[in-house]
Amino acid sequence: MAAIEAEGLVKIYGGNKKAKEVRALDGVDLAVPEGTILGLLGPNGAGKTTAVRVLTTLLRPDAGRASVLGLDVVRKPTQVRRLIGLSGQYAAVDENLTGRENLVMVGRLYHMGKEASAKRAAELLEEFTLTDAADRPSKTYSGGMRRRLDLAAALVVKPPVIFLDEPTTGLDPRTRIAMWDVIAGLVKGGTTLLLTTQYLEEADRLADSIAVVDHGKVIARGTADELKAQIGGERLQIVVSDRTRLSEAAELLGRMGTGEARVQDQNREILVPVSGGAQLLVSAIRELDAVGIAIDDVALRRPTLDDVFLQLTGRAVEGEPEPGAEPEAEMEPQEAAR
Amino acid sequence: MSSDTLAPPVPVGSGGPLTVLHDAWVVTLRNLRRMTRMPEMVVFSSIQPIMFVLLFAFVFGGAIPVPGAEGKTAYREFLLPGIFVQTLAFTAATTSVGLADDLHKGLIDRFRSLPISRSAVLAGRTTADWLQNLFVLVVMAVCGLIVGWRINDGVLKAVAGFFLLMLFAYAMSWIGAVVGLSVRTVETANTIGFIWIFPLTFLSNAFVPARTLSPQWLQNVADWNPVSATVQALRHLWGNPDGYAGAAKMPWPIEHATWVSLFWSVLILAVFIPLSVRKYRSVST
Ligand SMILES: Nc1ncnc2c1ncn2[C@@H]1O[C@H](COP(=O)(O)OP(=O)(O)O)[C@@H](O)[C@H]1O
Ligand SMILES: [Mg+2]
Numbered sequence: 001m002a003a004i005e006a007e008g009l010v011k012i013y014g015g016n017k018k019a020k021e022v023r024a025l026d027g028v029d030l031a032v033p034e035g036t037i038l039g040l041l042g043p044n045g046a047g048k049t050t051a052v053r054v055l056t057t058l059l060r061p062d063a064g065r066a067s068v069l070g071l072d073v074v075r076k077p078t079q080v081r082r083l084i085g086l087s088g089q090y091a092a093v094d095e096n097l098t099g100r101e102n103l104v105m106v107g108r109l110y111h112m113g114k115e116a117s118a119k120r121a122a123e124l125l126e127e128f129t130l131t132d133a134a135d136r137p138s139k140t141y142s143g144g145m146r147r148r149l150d151l152a153a154a155l156v157v158k159p160p161v162i163f164l165d166e167p168t169t170g171l172d173p174r175t176r177i178a179m180w181d182v183i184a185g186l187v188k189g190g191t192t193l194l195l196t197t198q199y200l201e202e203a204d205r206l207a208d209s210i211a212v213v214d215h216g217k218v219i220a221r222g223t224a225d226e227l228k229a230q231i232g233g234e235r236l237q238i239v240v241s242d243r244t245r246l247s248e249a250a251e252l253l254g255r256m257g258t259g260e261a262r263v264q265d266q267n268r269e270i271l272v273p274v275s276g277g278a279q280l281l282v283s284a285i286r287e288l289d290a291v292g293i294a295i296d297d298v299a300l301r302r303p304t305l306d307d308v309f310l311q312l313t314g315r316a317v318e319g320e321p322e323p324g325a326e327p328e329a330e331m332e333p334q335e336a337a338r
Numbered sequence: 339m340s341s342d343t344l345a346p347p348v349p350v351g352s353g354g355p356l357t358v359l360h361d362a363w364v365v366t367l368r369n370l371r372r373m374t375r376m377p378e379m380v381v382f383s384s385i386q387p388i389m390f391v392l393l394f395a396f397v398f399g400g401a402i403p404v405p406g407a408e409g410k411t412a413y414r415e416f417l418l419p420g421i422f423v424q425t426l427a428f429t430a431a432t433t434s435v436g437l438a439d440d441l442h443k444g445l446i447d448r449f450r451s452l453p454i455s456r457s458a459v460l461a462g463r464t465t466a467d468w469l470q471n472l473f474v475l476v477v478m479a480v481c482g483l484i485v486g487w488r489i490n491d492g493v494l495k496a497v498a499g500f501f502l503l504m505l506f507a508y509a510m511s512w513i514g515a516v517v518g519l520s521v522r523t524v525e526t527a528n529t530i531g532f533i534w535i536f537p538l539t540f541l542s543n544a545f546v547p548a549r550t551l552s553p554q555w556l557q558n559v560a561d562w563n564p565v566s567a568t569v570q571a572l573r574h575l576w577g578n579p580d581g582y583a584g585a586a587k588m589p590w591p592i593e594h595a596t597w598v599s600l601f602w603s604v605l606i607l608a609v610f611i612p613l614s615v616r617k618y619r620s621v622s623t
Contacts, residue, residue: 056451060620081453092444096372108364109452111357137375153448 001070003161003192004032004055008064011050011216024050025061026216032194037187039207040196043309047216048196049089052165055194056086068161085154089165089196091146092153095139099130099149102138106156117156124152128182144175151182162186164195168202180205200304204228212308220312231303231311233258236274236284239297243268249293256284262310268296273303358455365449365462366469369436373470383432383470384477387425391478394421394545395485402546405583411486416579418487419499419572420544422478423565425471426507427539430514431531432467437518438527446621457615464511471507475500490577499575502599506568509606515614519621542566547581548592561589564602570595 011025024047032038040048053059055066057077066073068080093102100121107117125134128148133141138149147167154162167183168176183206187193197203203210204224212220212227220227236257240249246263250270254261257272264271274280281300288295373380395414404416440446440463449459489496514531521527541556542548542565551557560566570592573580582588591598 053447058447058450078453081451084451086448086451088444088447090444092448094368094372094445095443096375097368101368101371105364105368106448106452109361109449109454109458111360 002031003034004030004038004066004068004194006030006051006055006064006066009051009054009061009066010063011047011054011059012062023216025054025064027064028213028216028218030194030211030218032192034192035187035190036208037193037195037206039203039210040194040213041198041200041203041210041308042196042213043198046213048213049165050216051213052086052088052163052194052196056084056163057081082157083159083161085157085159085162087147087151087154087162087164087167089169091143091150093138093141093146093149096137098135099125099138099141099145100134102149103152103156106153110157112157120156124155128152144171144179147171147175147179148182151179155186160190161192162194164193166196166198169198176202200308201302212312214309214313220308227308228303231273231308233273233275233303234277235301235303235307236270236272236281237297237299237301238270238272238284238288238295240268240270240288241294241296245293246270248291249288252287252291252293253284256280256287259311273307274300358458358461361454361458362461362465365459366465369463369466370469373466380470380473384474387421387474387478388481390421390425391418391481391485398545404547404579404581405549405585412579414482414486415488416547416573416581417545418478418482419569419576419578420542421482422475422503422572423506423542423569424539424544425474425478426503427510427535427565428531429467429471429507430510430517430535431528432470433464433511433514434518434521434527434531435524436463436467437515438521438524441519441621442522442524446618450618450621456619457611460512460515460611460614460618464508464515467511467514468504468508472504475503487578488576491575495575495577498596499572502568502571502575502596502603505603506564506599509603509610512607512610512614516610516617519614519617538563539565542569543581543592544569548589549581549585558589562591564599564606567591567595567598567602571599 007029009025009028010023013022013024014020026047028047028051030038030040030051040051042048050059054061055068055073057073057080060074069083071079071083073080093099094105097105100118103121103124104114104117107120108114110117112120122131122134125131128151130145130148130152133145138146141149151164151167154164164183168179171179180202183193183195195203195206207224209223210221210227211218220230222230236253238249238253240246243265246265246268250261250263253270253272257274259273261270261272263269274284278300281298285295285298394417399413399417402413404412437446437460440449440459446459489499517530518527521530542560542563544565548557548560548566551560570580572578574595582592
């Protein structure tokens, strides 16, 4: 039995006269074996948060069923809640409480008792390097600190199944990498984790297997390596100086790549999936040079969610503008200023 | 991250009949702490009622005659129960705003993902708001005593009056809970509060004797308004003038104000507690 299972989940929003109906989940199947990490990868509006909310008993699905450790999320919500930890897309910490008070409150709501709650809070503050700020109201925390506090709150009872909804969105790169270490540490002892993200790199780094979602459907699944094999490894990105030689260059590079070269006319840019790393980069530059095609820019980069989408759906990501992007963005400078 | 984090789950206490009370109390403490963190909020919430007492007492005091009670402090004695009820009716807005804020910040989701009783978060919120308003009431009462308001009919009736008043406040708070869980933003919660609570408190006998309202239908509305019943009950229990001196006959709900007020509060609680708990279960941000 998988720790997290979902079968044919459907959730429909709206559908009245005013709002067009949105199929936020349109038949989602998931199975996360115990002790593994599933990365739910998709652009904004794909249905990631909706899936997490259904699995954590916050939202009733319109069809389908889901269970956590064998307990149905609709019929046995209270039992499910005893076994899960949730860190939502936007850090849910009480700004007027200190970090410590936030964690003690959660412990007491799990009926751990006053002393045990205080002890556990101290442990978590230590682990998440929040001890120095522990007794400050959390409204003074940076985005990264809030996020860590929120994650800590999800871990108060050491739940066997954890859900993290975009745990690093809006964090600066340094904080993001620190967060990855924290998350990777969680699973070492057999915790099952479902993590949503918009970053292929993040899913690649953390997840044992990945499900790519779009418009409420899982459009691809597999390990990171399997997905990469499907979409090709790295991308060679070249900007040629002379627009008239664009197609000639594309043809040449296409022969060297593992897939079709894509040309972006207005930027004079060519993108080719390749394997062979730096060596290939060198020979590509050499060959272009040999036929006299000058280049303005060249890069070898890892595939992103955009590349996955181009490959899987033949179109670019068309996600919605991020509703919470602004407040998150505001936090970043604070974090950087620390 | 130590491997300790991944040890088997901490045993979670199982539910008993006292669990709801325990959970509600933890949430109450959390909400009260917010008041100690933002003392300016508490100060402002009592400045407004103090201003009301002073403005009405000194600005309108001479202009609004209260039948059967002449003298400088007569209107003030008439007025204070009205101001108490009006101020405490705004408990509803306090609750709405608090819950809308929690909802907006994702805290309701956090609470809902914990294995706690469905009513604990709402009970904790309304209890904290109730305690805050108890404090506001004490401030107002002291202020009232200074400007000449008095309780004239003994301790027992005085206590009965305060009980009715705080029960009414608690009932209003649960109406506010439903509103707070139905709107998406704090601003909307606030605006909606003003839109319904102001008319509710002004279409009553709180500030002028209801007998003087016209046309007649307005008078009827005022007579049946739960605010009027509560205000009248307080005036009656505290021996304050009620503006009916010399009137041939009191309207029925005013004559039985104590029971009518009690009835309204219980009815509101009976309807709005289940309603808000249901809303809480399915609320989404
Ligand atoms: N409460 C809601 N009411 C109406 N539509 C919603 C609601 N929540 C989400 N949606 C819609 O459902 C779709 C999936 O949203 P969501 O699960 O939040 O996506 P993601 O987390 O992947 O960005 C989006 O089109 C979104 O606009
Ligand atoms: Mg989301």
